[in-house]
Amino acid sequence: MAKVNWGIIGCGNIAHTFAKSIAHCSDAQLIGAASTSMQRAKEFATPYNIQGYESYQALMQCPNIDAVYIANTHDQHFKTIAQCLKHNKHVLSEKPITVNAEQLQSLTKLAKQQNCFLMEGVWMRFLPAIVKLQQLLSEGVIGNVHSVNANFSLPGSFADTHRLMNPVTAGGALLDLGIYPISIADVVFNKAPEHIKSFVHKSTTGVDERSTAIVDYGNGQFASLASALQQNGPTEACINGELGYIRIPQFVGAKTLELHINDQDPQYFKYDFSDDENFKFEIAHVTQCILQKQTQSSVLPLGTSLRVMNIMDTLRAQWQLQYSNAVESAELTN
Template sequence: MREIRWAVLGTGVIANEMAAALKKNGRNISAVGNRTQEKAVAFAEKYGIEKVYDDFHEMFIDPDIDVIYITTPHNTHIEFMKQAIRNGKHVLVEKSITLNSSELEEAIALAKEHGVVIGEAMTIYHMPLYKKLREILNSGKLGKVNLITMNFGSFKDYDMSNRFFNRKLAGGAMLDIGVYALSFIRYFMSSKPDQILSQMKPAPTGVDEQAGLLLTNSDGQMASVMLSLHSKQPKRGMVSCEKGYIEIMEYPRAWEAVITYTESGEKEVVKVGEHADALAYELADMEQAIGGDADCMYLSYTKDVMDLMTEFRKEWGLKYPEEE
């Protein structure tokens, strides 16, 4: 199969990481587009990218591009995805992939119609550590997964013009950091949670600043999540099983976990992969999906997580302008 040709929409932090990650995989971005063309030109010069679009919409119809990485704000994703898919482009989209379940369902149906792959850029599904931990759990040595506890909190100043608190940019803890916690939970749970409870503290703009979530699935597995955009917490995940528990720090791009076996007290350190290579793993899996192994992008998990986030926001009465 010939080399897959990538374009990136946006020139922010993630786009820069994506450029570096693709170079780690031995290649380069073929084209870049941005609302501000000068920023696209500067980005192209920085990374030696040959093609810069005068109008970023040109990338959706460019016959020399196979896959587009969309790194723009959440509320712009669906329209860009639809343009790309209708023109036969595969699409990798920054989390959260869409605003809500109905948008994602529309994108999935359209992708099926046009025979292209779509995926969310969720690092958890692609870090080698998680694949190794799943092997350990599948071996039965820890017994059944019963409880999962998650924390993710950062302190953001109350600058209501930035994307974190801005309703017009789909701000709030759920779509920004909650998506990581819920993706972790879905990865380790045997089925999608079907019972949920929550509490939410709004920011002055009305978006969710802080939230506590409880989830249970039909197998009796339970999970709790504490999120905040205005209070620092460790990025910590714990998977509690019948015969021990797994602790993971910096879980969105984790490379190390500690397993404690409760009967003996023995601790086992599991190290696999590199934190710095998170996007390189993600891009490699997306190319594998384009090559025919679509399951490696975990789109069904992405859909389950989006369903949960949509339901939580419905409980809170939190809508974005595009949803009103």
């Protein structure tokens, strides 16, 4: 059986999720990981019995690696992806794929030039519960959809230097958490919005700590989308229609889905998988795309990522939240 050999760039927590999940994919194998620190790369690589690389460049130059999962901080995604593509590596980048739409457009052109696969890693979109959601909506079981309500909050306290609070690493709730409520609304409506209104509270570091957006998709279809750092709240999504509604508890990593139809008993759909399998659906999809010599995903094409990115650009413009020129630049360097 043909297999895709994967490498990881960035050795933080999300990289461990990828490394554990890929073990459940028969046509993919992890063979290397790179960090800016050789010690950190070795510490990450040892339990998975893979090669640790002393630099990103060293991993990119390895001829045995077919595809790379980008797991470093948001501010590094654009230039790291560009370097991987220039080394003819297929790329799956942890969300957000870039910090703005202009960067994504540059990478889209580069991936096409290099004939390489490129996709944003929004694992939620590949979960069986979300696939079931799309099936129910296509069947019209709740009638015309009128609205979506979605919230993703992350409790706890974060130091100003933490990547989520630090503008140097393109921190803030929107790019890390808010992309999920926006994405679930995009799954439902599958089109660009007409108008957006929003409210934001910024942290002392200047990044968005919590926000709410009212997104108008036209034809009387709206979404109320919220994300927050250092806040407790239910992570859930509700899709409201004329005949009923669909509730998805913990929609970001959805394992259950509730269907409520007028005057009927609720229906519950359950799709169980372990935490070590979180990314296996996404990895399996991307691996098949690569084996079939596709350069984009049919589930999450780059145009869809761009549509979501445009919403986040609009929100940041409304909030007057701009990162440094170094972080925002879409210039491709040699």
